[in-house]
Amino acid sequence: MSLKDLENKSIYIIREAYAEFENPAVLWSTGKDSTTVLWLCRKAFFGKIPFPVIHIDTGYKFKQMYAFRDKIADEWGMDLVIARNEEAIKAGIGPKNGKFECCTKLKTEALMKYLDKHGFDALLLAIRRDEHGIRAKERVFSPRDNEFRWNYRDQPLEMWDQYQIHNQGQSEGEGTVSIHTRVHPILHWRELDVWEYIKQEKEIPINPMYFANDGKRYRSLGCEPCTSPIESNAKTIDEIVEELRTTKIAERSGRAQDKEKTFMMQKLRALGYM
């Protein structure tokens, strides 16, 4: 699809989510994909994003990420909220506990606690089908049950541009989590499309870590202990685009959580991971 077609569809999806849900929010990791989604939201709403932008802070992010985050939040007038699993961070949970455990506690649970407290009924996320086999199976609007689980065996009917809206309700009582729907505005974009769009739009800010420094750059940005750079000399967006056209190395090859166990990604997602 052309960049225009991709953008048109994404804006349609974002406006649908805003029209259909009472209390949406968008997740932002400061990475290239979620920053692109924020940019698309700005376009959809003519400037100011009318709902909160959630950053899940594990405490292990690269320092450059935090600075970058605060600067953009300020420039774009975002309603930025930080979600942290304070108990787990205080208890010293980290990659030494095993990556599955760490991701679950510091990311998934941080999000769950936040959603529970603030009652969001929809979350916009920047996942793409081509990132990982599991994500290739996702719907544009994908419901999560009251324990965050993804019922991948019985996904909703999603034909044409009719996006399933579940009857959602706030659970009452202590310790229960609201049911929410994940919305994926760039599900149909490829990695190369994202970079070409960033190049075209000129105003989408990109974390400098994506560009080569000393023969290495980051293709995907996770937490510091678990993200490895790749060999590269691409210092500009044009060079990255060129590199992507010819590479056969997968985007997330530097991400430890994807490698560890064969179906870890599926298990993580089924338990509510992004």
Place this chain on the structure above:
Amino acid sequence: MNVNVVLVGHVDHGKSTLIGRLLYDSESIKDERVEEIQKLAEEYKRRFEFAYFLDSFEDELKEERTIDTVSLMFKSKKNYYTITDVPGHKEFIKNMLTGASHADVAVLVVSAKEGVQEQTRRHMFLLKMLGIKQVFVAVNKMDAVDYKEERFETVRNQISALLTSFNFVTHEIPFIPVSAIEGENIYRRSEVMDWYEGSTLIEALDTVIISQENKPLRFVVQDVYEVEGETVIVGRVEAGRLSNGDEILLEPSGVRGWIEKIMVFGSELEEAKTGDSTGVVITNSGDVKRGDVAGTVENPPLPREQFLGEAVLLDKNLKKGEKLELRCGTARVRCVIREIKERINSETGEVIAEYPEEIHEHDAATIVFATEPLVVEQFAEIPELGRFVLVKNGKGIGAGVVLGV
């Protein structure tokens, strides 16, 4: 050009292997993924197969069948393809419809060894209902029948008869003898099948043309925003084009006005084309709301309260007189099943009963729907507003197309 392909056919006829082969031969598969699959195959003590590039659910690998759709991308010298494999089992029709609804063209895979089977029929019926016009047939597993031309001819005749019965025009459909497992006639022209002079699968797909016709303006309203003191109606041009200064009518609200501005973030435009998500400011927005459809006053959208549709049911049953929600474009309206005209077997296309009181799961039917005022178009003319989803208790239980208004 981007082409969306849906791959249909009976389970075990080799669809997954076919896609895997298309991805592999076009070098669309990352090295990492090949390694990952090889590891998986070892872990599950299975033979390495191209089919494993697809099914990424652990259950699917264990159960050896596809539960849900998967969409993957590959390219030829000419086009970018998004290919969606859909499950064959009857219990997953909902997922098959989801996957097929985005397709421009279909590739039907039939095993040369087994010929036409049950799922093949149901898939073709549903594809016809969904309006897919361009079909390519891959007669697969030619390696299992020694690449014999006679066997190909026999199976081809069988498939032609089936397609003709569903009103496909078979002389326009390419039938290609392939072997996904050996890579014959998919990307690479087969030497062993020297009796075949037609195109390879990829050559056939590369002939696809997606045409744009001149249609009347139809703009669906998603929402109304207040932006710096102006009322901006946001939505998408589903057909035709929107030009600054046009006089438009929005139904079913009945609002009429001139377009003063067409806007996107950061600029104003003179026009918006089919597919564009955009915002408009008009003189007198009145009570425009989500679900409205705009058209020019010369060729206005007409709200209806009744229409004839053909639908397939995914719920246990549907009775005459039953009340549901119907969604078309951005509109959601209450509807009543006024009359079920024909109950149709979605596997054979045969009419099982006329004017029945109810239909059952997986049946198709022609139904008279009575609704709150709604703009719909004939599917054959403006498909974007001629297709609908039926909803009960927030869940999609059926889908269909508008046959007549």
